[in-house]
Structure formats: structure tokens, C-alpha cells
Amino acid sequence: xxxxxxxxxxxxIGRDIRLELFRMQLELRLCEKRAFDLFLQNMxxxxxxxxxGQEAIAAAFGVAMRPDDYTFCTYRGHAHTLARGAxxxxxxxxxxxxxxxxxGGKGGSMHLTDVSKGAMGSYAIIGAHLPVAAGAAWSAQxxxxxxxxxxxxxxxxxxxxxxxxxxxxxxxxxxxxIFVCENNLYMEYTPIxxxxxxxxxxxxxxxxxxxxxxxxxxxxxxxxxxxxTKYIDRARKGGGPALIxxxxxxxxxxxxxxxAKYRPEGELEKWLERDPIKxxxxxxxxxxxxxxxxxxxxxxxxxxxxEATEIAKASPPPSLDGIHQHVWADGGASWRN
Amino acid sequence: MAELTYRDAVAAGIxxxxxxxxxxxxxxxxxxxxxxxxxxxxxxxxxxxxMRVRDxxxxxxxxxxxxxxxxxxxxxxxxxxxxxxxxxxxxxxxANEIAKSRYMTNGQVQMPLVIRTANGAGSRFGAQHxxxxxxxxxMIPGIKVVAPAFPADVKGLIAAAVRDDDPVLIFxxxxxxxxxxxxxxxxYVDELGKARVLRRGKDCTIVALALMVHRxxxxxxxxxxxxxxxxxxxxxxxLVPLDTATILAEVALTGRLVTVEENPRLCGWGAExxxxxxxxxxxxxxGPIIRITxxxxxxxxxxxxxxxxxxxxxxxxxxxxxxxx
Numbered sequence: 263x264x265x266x267x268x269x270x271x272x273x274x275i276g277r278d279i280r281l282e283l284f285r286m287q288l289e290l291r292l293c294e295k296r297a298f299d300l301f302l303q304n305m306x307x308x309x310x311x312x313x314x315g316q317e318a319i320a321a322a323f324g325v326a327m328r329p330d331d332y333t334f335c336t337y338r339g340h341a342h343t344l345a346r347g348a349x350x351x352x353x354x355x356x357x358x359x360x361x362x363x364x365x366g367g368k369g370g371s372m373h374l375t376d377v378s379k380g381a382m383g384s385y386a387i388i389g390a391h392l393p394v395a396a397g398a399a400w401s402a403q404x405x406x407x408x409x410x411x412x413x414x415x416x417x418x419x420x421x422x423x424x425x426x427x428x429x430x431x432x433x434x435x436x437x438x439x440i441f442v443c444e445n446n447l448y449m450e451y452t453p454i455x456x457x458x459x460x461x462x463x464x465x466x467x468x469x470x471x472x473x474x475x476x477x478x479x480x481x482x483x484x485x486x487x488x489x490x491t492k493y494i495d496r497a498r499k500g501g502g503p504a505l506i507x508x509x510x511x512x513x514x515x516x517x518x519x520x521x522a523k524y525r526p527e528g529e530l531e532k533w534l535e536r537d538p539i540k541x542x543x544x545x546x547x548x549x550x551x552x553x554x555x556x557x558x559x560x561x562x563x564x565x566x567x568x569e570a571t572e573i574a575k576a577s578p579p580p581s582l583d584g585i586h587q588h589v590w591a592d593g594g595a596s597w598r599n
Numbered sequence: 600m601a602e603l604t605y606r607d608a609v610a611a612g613i614x615x616x617x618x619x620x621x622x623x624x625x626x627x628x629x630x631x632x633x634x635x636x637x638x639x640x641x642x643x644x645x646x647x648x649x650m651r652v653r654d655x656x657x658x659x660x661x662x663x664x665x666x667x668x669x670x671x672x673x674x675x676x677x678x679x680x681x682x683x684x685x686x687x688x689x690x691x692x693x694a695n696e697i698a699k700s701r702y703m704t705n706g707q708v709q710m711p712l713v714i715r716t717a718n719g720a721g722s723r724f725g726a727q728h729x730x731x732x733x734x735x736x737x738m739i740p741g742i743k744v745v746a747p748a749f750p751a752d753v754k755g756l757i758a759a760a761v762r763d764d765d766p767v768l769i770f771x772x773x774x775x776x777x778x779x780x781x782x783x784x785x786x787y788v789d790e791l792g793k794a795r796v797l798r799r800g801k802d803c804t805i806v807a808l809a810l811m812v813h814r815x816x817x818x819x820x821x822x823x824x825x826x827x828x829x830x831x832x833x834x835x836x837x838l839v840p841l842d843t844a845t846i847l848a849e850v851a852l853t854g855r856l857v858t859v860e861e862n863p864r865l866c867g868w869g870a871e872x873x874x875x876x877x878x879x880x881x882x883x884x885x886g887p888i889i890r891i892t893x894x895x896x897x898x899x900x901x902x903x904x905x906x907x908x909x910x911x912x913x914x915x916x917x918x919x920x921x922x923x924x
Contacts, residue, residue: 332672334668365703365704365705365707366705368702368703368704368705369703369704369705373703373704375703375704375707375708376707377671377704377707377708378707382668382671382672382708383671383700383704383708385696387691387695387696389660390660390664390691390692390695390696391664391696392664393658393660393661393662393663393664393665393667393668393692394664394665394667394668394671394692394696395668396661396664396665396668397664397665397666397667397668397669397670397671397672397676398668398669398671398672399668400665400668400669401668401669401671401672401673401674402672404624404650404669404674405673405674411668423660424660424661424664424691427656427658427660427661427664428660428661428664430656430658430661431655431656431658431661431665434656435653584705587705587706588701588702588704588705588706589701589702589740589741590701590741590764590765591701591709591710591711591763591764591765592764593706595740596840597740597839597840597841598840598841598842598843598875599792599840599841599842599843599844
């Protein structure tokens with residue numbers, strides 16, 4: 263009988279990637295939890311939409327993507343931006359409206375962007391970024407760079423026109439773009455099945471665009487990673503787009519303002535049993551990775567979040583000069599002579 | 600100098616820039632194989648091939664979204680929205696995404712793209728294919744807005760827009776497409792944000808845009824010859840950036856401002872110019888500001904109805920005579 267350690271080594275994912283997936287999920291989880299704590303301390307203003315419970319998807323794609331690939335995500339985009347390597351202090355600083363924020367305090371929680379890392383923006387208008395992601399894929403195709411564009415969105419997005427325009431467009435031009443629907447069962451406060459004509463809001467529409475129906479367990483980082491790798495690789499080689507529906511669940515409400523009282527009793531508890539980080543930790547232990555290794559990662563990530571928090575807290579508010587900067591490419595805001 | 604139509608000047612401007620820079624790509628509905636519904640893009644597909652000149656489905660959000668994504672990642676796309684009225688179905692991409700991304704990301708995102716669209720009345724197409732909506736665009740911080748009146752300006756402003764690193768919306772007045780005019784040969788690039796003084800008079804300064812420039816010029820001729828009123832005519836050409844220096848100077852010289860707009864009355868671009876003149880040139884004025892606009896109604900389609908809705912030469916003459924004599 264093979265030892266468990268050998269099983270991990272021979273597996274298609276392997277030990278190193280698995281530890282990376284574990285670490286990445288943990289970074290997203292602990293940073294989001296910290297964001298929530300900072301809300302409670304009134305250090306974060308405005309609104310914010312957390313990915314607690316949905317981390318496996320952003321993490322698995324983040325690990326599967328090439329550094330020069332493009333990410334487009336939604337206002338629930340802290341995790342996806344971090345998963346491309348954006349700095350944690352930059353994310354927390356932006357949420358807190360500090361100078362060190364990724365956007366210098368001019369975008370806030372819903373618009374996190376780090377172009378230097380391929381995180382091409384978080385979009386707060388439902389559906390808007392699907393055609394934009396297709397456009398980045400068109401650019402990659404035209405330039406011959408073999409970059410892939412990955413576009414994350416929620417189940418609610420599947421009922422808006424831009425979703426359908428972008429899918430058709432990406433297919434007819436055979437663009438290297440992966441559309442990833444994170445189906446967390448609720449469009450804001452309303453159960454998605456009560457407002458959608460099909461059971462799987464994204465995957466059941468795939469056939470209308472000559473695409474394969476793909477549904478994945480979005481709480482299983484390995485499953486998402488395998489799917490991501492397969493379709494990203496295919497797109498990179500000129501095989502065209504894919505539409506992937508990842509089944510998952512939001513542990514908290516839609517936004518800061520939502521206590522999520524509309525959820526039936528027991529639903530959250532059932533999904534907490536399937537917490538992506540909990541099941542992944544158990545899996546790694548089962549595969550023979552020792553607990554001390556995972557604890558070391560947990561300690562390191564905890565420390566990373568603490569340090570990022572301190573950097574963000576110490577950062578001053580943005581300079582008022584920024585108000586009139588960067589409307590135009592010349593750096594200014596002038597509309598007249 | 601060659602004589603070109605306004606529509607041929609569109610193709611000439613695009614061709615000049617595509618030949619110069621491989622990053623320039625062009626997409627829109629019926630723009631490639633069909634050469635455009637107004638035949639303004641004939642020949643571009645043959646010249647530059649199907650990878651650079653691409654027909655799209657009727658998906659305006661996809662067209663402008665794709666242009667935006669391409670502009671963010673190293674290309675310099677030109678997108679056509681067939682009728683400016685259709686901007687309403689993709690206004691999110693224009694007003695929320697293209698215009699704001701650079702600012703919201705503190706300058707991280709690049710957005711060098713051009714949107715061309717056929718704007719305005721004169722073709723009897725009714726209220727959903729004849730509107731003048733340049734004022735919609737003017738209100739949004741982050742987009743430049745130009746509206747050429749002459750074939751040479753079409754070519755030169757398209758070239759300037761393509762070379763500009765900011766998003767530029769070009770409103771082509773669709774009833775001007777058959778109009779002929781001298782266009783410089785060879786490479787020709789104009790400048791965004793510059794108005795042009797087309798004639799000088801001493802009694803009033805008429806500020807106009809696109810089709811209304813031609814009507815203002817015709818009205819100025821009649822006013823001078825038949826009524827002894829001499830008018831300056833300024834072609835605004837660019838609403839954003841706005842050449843306030845030229846407009847302020849020309850109004851100060853005559854002491855009267857007349858704006859002639861195709862926009863419906865409320866919040867037409869002339870209102871902004873009137874406001875600037877009132878703020879900064881009030882003591883130079885010899886009388887009230889005159890705004891000549893389309894009434895605040897949707898556009899009707901029949902010949903007589905449309906002709907009596909948008910400002911006509913006769914109406915410009917009449918209103919100026921009544922208020923300036």
C-alpha cells in the first residue's frame with residue numbers, strides 16, 4: 263500500500279500547489295474577517311461585500327492563472343484582487359480610505375484594482391465587466407500574447423443583458439475568456455431560483471451560446487483548480503471561451519447592511535459544514551500533510567494580516583490634491599482652457 | 600487639397616490612423632463588409648483585413664465593453680455606435696465604466712479609445728434615430744466630446760481623437776454625410792479643444808455646432824445682406840475640452856451671445872456656454888443671451904414637422920432680428 267505522502271506527490275495537483283491553495287484561501291478568509299472587524303470598529307465606511315465562504319473559487323483561479331493573465335471581478339472583489347497578488351495593506355487601506363489604498367482612496371471597496379498584477383478592476387454595475395473582459399481577451403488574441411481573461415460574477419448577473427451579449431460575442435470571436443459564475447444561491451436578498459427560468463442560472467444558459475454545461479463544487483478548491491486549469495489552458499491555446507458555474511454559499515449577508523435574515527433556518531449551518539477552508543484542511547491532513555505545516559501557514563497568514571492592518575492604520579488620509587487628479591491621461595481634471 | 604464628402608472623410612481619417620498604428624482596430628455593426636449603413640467606412644475592410652476591421656452583432660454593450668477592455672490592455676480601438684440614440688442602451692459602459700475607470704483607479708487604467716456615432720436630425724428618422732445627444736456626453740466627467748461640421752474637421756478630429764490617450768466621443772451629424780469640402784492631402788491631424796471663428800461681425804456672436812454651424816453661416820449672410828446685422832460665427836467643434844478662451848473673446852468683441860443648438864431646450868450645451876458667459880463676461884454684454892434650440896419635445900419625423908422643430912435658417916434670422924434690432 264502506498265503511503266499517504268506518496269499519494270500527494272503523485273496526484274495531478276501535488277503538495278506544493280495544494281499548500282499554495284490552502285494558504286491563498288486562508289489569506290482571503292482572514293483578510294475578509296479583518297475587514298469585517300474593522301467595520302465593527304467603524305474604521306471602514308461606505309459599503310462592502312464580503313466573500314466569506316466563497317474563497318475557494320478566487321483562490322483556485324488565482325493559483326491557476328499566469329501572472330500576466332487578466333482578472334475582472336465584481337464589487338464582491340476583495341478576494342479576487344488579493345488572489346492576483348495585490349497587497350493586503352493596499353486592499354485594507356483602500357477600504358479604510360487611506361493614502362496607502364490601492365486606489366489612493368478614490369475607488370473604495372467596490373472598485374479594487376491592481377493593473378500591475380493583472381487585476382483589471384472590480385465593477386459595481388452588474389454585468390458591465392463581462393464585455394470588458396471579452397475585450398481584454400480580444401486584445402490578447404489580436405496581440406498574440408496567449409494571455410487569458412478571467413471574469414468572475416454572481417448568479418444575479420445571469421439575468422442582465424450584458425451577460426448574454428458578452429457570451430455570444432466571446433463565442434463568435436473565439437476569445438480567450440473564462441466566465442466564472444459564483445452561484446451563492448442569492449441575488450442580493452432574493453433566492454436566485456425564484457427569479458430565474460432555469461435551475462443553473464449560468465450553466466443552463468451555456469447551450470444557447472454553443473458552450474458546454476459546466477457545474478463545479480465551488481467549495482472544493484481542488485475541483486475548481488482542476489476545472490480552471492483545464493479551461494484556461496484550452497483558451498490559451500486558442501480553444502475559445504468557457505462558462506463555469508461554481509456552486510457556493512455566502513456566509514454573511516449581501517453587504518454590510520444585510521444581516522441575511524431571509525435565509526431559511528439551518529441553511530447557513532449546513533453550508534458551514536462545507537466551509538471550503540475547513541474541508542480543505544481536513545483533506546490535506548488526510549493526504550498526509552502534517553498539522554504543524556498547516557499551523558505554520560496559519561500563523562504566517564495571521565501575522566501577515568496583522569501587519570497589513572497596522573500599515574493601513576498608520577497610513578494618513580489621502581491628500582486632497584487627489585480629488586482633481588487622473589480624470590484625464592495628462593493627470594489632471596481640466597475641461598476648458 | 601482634395602474634395603471629399605463628410606462620409607469619405609470618416610474613412611480617410613480612420614484609414615490614416617490604421618495605416619500608422621497597428622494598435623488601432625475598428626469594430627461595430629455593419630461597418631466592415633457593408634461599409635457602414637451610412638457608407639462612411641467603405642474600403643476599410645479591404646485595406647486592413649478582418650482582424651482589424653470587424654463586424655459585430657447588434658450588441659452595443661458588447662461593442663463598447665470590448666473596446667474598453669481592448670483599450671485597457673494595449674490597443675487603441677475605434678468603436679461605432681450606428682445611431683447616437685443607441686448610446687442609451689450602452690450608456691453604462693460610457694458613463695460608468697469608460698469615463699470613470701481612470702479616475703477611480705487613481706490613474707492605473709488607460710483608456711485610449713474612440714466612439715464614433717451618427718447624431719442629429721435632418722433625415723426624417725423620428726425620435727429614436729434623430730436625436731442630438733452630445734449634451735448627454737458633455738455632462739459626464741472623463742469623456743472628451745467633439746462634433747465636426749466640415750469634412751476636413753472630420754478627418755482631422757478623428758486622427759486627433761485616435762492619438763489622444765483619453766476616451767473621445769465623436770458625434771458625426773448624419774445629414775452632413777453627403778456634404779463636400781476641401782480636405783488636406785496626406786497626413787492631417789487636428790487638435791481637440793479648439794473652436795474656430797468662421798466669420799467676424801460686430802453686432803453679435805453666434806456659437807454653433809455641427810449642422811447648426813451651416814445654418815448659422817447661412818443666417819449670418821442673410822442678416823448682413825438683408826438686415827444690416829453683422830454676425831461673428833464660432834464653430835465650437837469640441838464640447839470637452841471646451842475652448843472657452845475663444846468663445847469669451849468673441850462674445851466680448853460683439854457684446855451679444857447667440858447659441859444655436861439641435862439639443863432639446865433643457866440642459867442643451869448652449870446652457871453651459873450661456874452660464875460661462877454670464878459668469879465671466881457679464882459686463883461685456885450689451886443685451887440678454889439668446890438661446891435658439893429645439894423645443895423640449897421628442898423629434899417628430901414628417902418633413903414639415905421636423906423642419907419646424909430643429910432650428911432653421913429662417914428661425915435663426917427671425918430670432919436674431921427680433922432680439923438684436
